[in-house]
Amino acid sequence: MARAFNKSRRLVSAGRDRLRLWVQIVFTAATNGYFKGFSEGRIYTGTSKSLCLPGLNCYSCPGALGSCPIGSLQAVLASRNFSISFYLTGFFLLVGTLLGRIVCGWLCPFGLIQDLIYRIPFLRKIKKVPGDRVLRFVKYGILLVFVILLPMFVVDIVGQGEPWFCKWICPSGTLMAGWPLVFRNEGIQQAVGLLFLWKNAILFLFIFLSVIIYRPFCKYICPLGAIYGLFNRVSFIRLRIDRSRCVHCHACTRACKMNVQVEENPDSMECIRCGSCVSACGQKALAIRADRRDSQLR
Amino acid sequence: MRRRMGRVIPSLLAAAGAVFMIVGIYRGEMAVVLRKAINICLECIGIG
Numbered sequence: 001m002a003r004a005f006n007k008s009r010r011l012v013s014a015g016r017d018r019l020r021l022w023v024q025i026v027f028t029a030a031t032n033g034y035f036k037g038f039s040e041g042r043i044y045t046g047t048s049k050s051l052c053l054p055g056l057n058c059y060s061c062p063g064a065l066g067s068c069p070i071g072s073l074q075a076v077l078a079s080r081n082f083s084i085s086f087y088l089t090g091f092f093l094l095v096g097t098l099l100g101r102i103v104c105g106w107l108c109p110f111g112l113i114q115d116l117i118y119r120i121p122f123l124r125k126i127k128k129v130p131g132d133r134v135l136r137f138v139k140y141g142i143l144l145v146f147v148i149l150l151p152m153f154v155v156d157i158v159g160q161g162e163p164w165f166c167k168w169i170c171p172s173g174t175l176m177a178g179w180p181l182v183f184r185n186e187g188i189q190q191a192v193g194l195l196f197l198w199k200n201a202i203l204f205l206f207i208f209l210s211v212i213i214y215r216p217f218c219k220y221i222c223p224l225g226a227i228y229g230l231f232n233r234v235s236f237i238r239l240r241i242d243r244s245r246c247v248h249c250h251a252c253t254r255a256c257k258m259n260v261q262v263e264e265n266p267d268s269m270e271c272i273r274c275g276s277c278v279s280a281c282g283q284k285a286l287a288i289r290a291d292r293r294d295s296q297l298r
Numbered sequence: 299m300r301r302r303m304g305r306v307i308p309s310l311l312a313a314a315g316a317v318f319m320i321v322g323i324y325r326g327e328m329a330v331v332l333r334k335a336i337n338i339c340l341e342c343i344g345i346g
Contacts, residue, residue: 043338050332059335060342067335071342075334076327087322087331093315097308167341178343188338191345199344234308 016279020105024112028057032109032176037062041184043177052088054095055108056224058170060177062184069095070147070224071166071173078151078161092227100235101228102288104218105272110172111218117210126213128259135220136270142169143223165223167195171203214257218272229269236290239266239273245285255280262286 031053034044043062053066069091076085095103104111118125129135146165155161166173178199181188209216218225232238241263252262255276260268262277266286278286322328340346 043336045336047332049335050328052331058339058342060339064335067331071339072331072334076330079330082325082327082330085322085327086318086325087327090315090318090320090322093311093318095315097311097315163339163341166339167344170342173339173342174344177339178345181338181343188343188345191340193346195346196344231311234311236308236312 016275020274021112021115023106024109024115027107028109028112031057031065032061032063033065034063038180038184041181041186041188043181052091054099054103056110056170056172056222057108058166058173058177060173060181062177062180064176068173070170071163074147074151074161074163074165077148078155078163080155080159083152096228096231097234098236099228100232100237100273101225101269101271102235102237102273103228104222104225105274108218108224109176110222111215111272113172113175114206114210114215114217117207118214120211122211124212127257129213129216132219132259138220139222139226142221143226147223168198169202169221171199171206171217174199174203215272219258219270225272226269232269232271233267237273237288238290239271239277240287240289241266242285242287245283247283247285249282251280251282252277252286 037043041062043060044065046065048065049059049067051066052069052072053064054069056070057064057066057068059067059071069088073085073088076082076088099107142165146169150164151161153161154164174196178196182192182196206217206221213219239262246263248263250263253260256262256271257274257276258268258270258272260266260271260277262271273288275288278288
C-alpha cells in the first residue's frame with residue numbers, strides 16, 4: 001500500500017516537473033523566436049523590443065523578441081535624460097505583484113538552462129553550501145550596486161553611464177547573446193578581448209556550479225530574482241497551505257531544492273514556485289494558485 | 299480584515315505598477331529601452 005502510494009507520488013512529481021520543463025522550453029522558444037538572427041549573426045530590431053520580457057532574457061540574443069528588464073533598467077538609469085525609471089519600476093511592480101518569483105521557476109530562460117545542467121549526474125550534489133544564508137544577500141548587493149548605483153553615478157563626460165551588471169557579471173548575456181554573435185558575426189569575432197574571456201570565466205563557473213548546486217545564479221547573484229522575491233509575500237499567485245491537512249512531516253521542506261522552510265515560510269523570498277513541495281506533499285495540503293478558497297490559510 | 303487587506307494590497311500594487319508604466323512611457327523611457335535593445339549591446343556580449 002505504502003509502496004503504491006509512493007509510486008503514485010513519484011508519478012505526480014515527474015508529471016509536474018515535465019509540465020514545468022515544457023512551459024520553460026515553449027516560453028523561451030516563443031520569446032526568442034527570431035531564428036533568422038541565429039543563422040545570420042544579427043539581432044531582431046522590431047518595435048516589440050520596447051517591451052520587457054519577465055525573465056533574464058538578453059536583448060542582444062539574436063532570437064530575442066523583447067527586452068531584458070535588468071538591462072533595460074540599467075539603460076534608462078545610465079541615460080543622461082533620466083535618473084529614475086517609472087517604466088521599469090512599474091514593470092517590476094506589475095509583474096512582481098501578478099506573478100512573484102514564479103517567473104524564475106517557470107519563465108526564465110537562464111533558469112531553464114540551470115535546471116537542465118543540474119540534471120547532469122554528479123557524484124554528490126550539494127544541497128546547502130557553507131555560508132548559504134549570508135550568500136543569499138549577495139544578490140541584493142548586486143542589485144543595488146551594479147544595477148542601480150554604478151549605472152546612475154559613474155558617467156562619462158556627456159553624462160552617459162554603462163550597464164555594469166551586463167558588462168561585468170551577467171552570464172546569461174554571454175551565453176545567449178555573446179556566443180551566438182561571436183560564432184556567426186566576423187566583425188564581432190575580431191573585437192573579442194579580455195572582457196569576453198572574463199565573462200566566459202564567470203559563465204563557465206556557473207555552468208560548473210549548476211551541475212552540483214541547484215540554480216546557484218538564482219540563489220546568490222540574480223538581481224531580477226532579488227526584485228521578484230520582494231513580491232512573493234503579496235503576489236496574486238502564491239503557495240497556499242491548508243493547515244487542516246498538514247501533518248508536519250516536513251516532506252515539503254526536504255523536497256525543496258531552493259532550501260525554503262516551506263511549512264514555516266511559504267512566502268519566502270527564495271521560493272521560485274517550482275512546485276516540488278506540492279508534489280512531495282502526501283496530504284495534498286499545498287497548492288500554487290491565485291485564489292483564496294481555503295479557510296485554513298495562514 | 300486581514301484577508302481583505304490580502305486582496306487589496308496586491309491590487310493596489312498592480313494598479314500602481316500600471317500607472318508607473320504609463321508615466322514612464324509618457325516620459326519617453328520606452329524609446330530609450332527600444333534604442334538600446336535594437337542595437338547589439340557590446341557590454342552584454344562581453345566586447346566592450
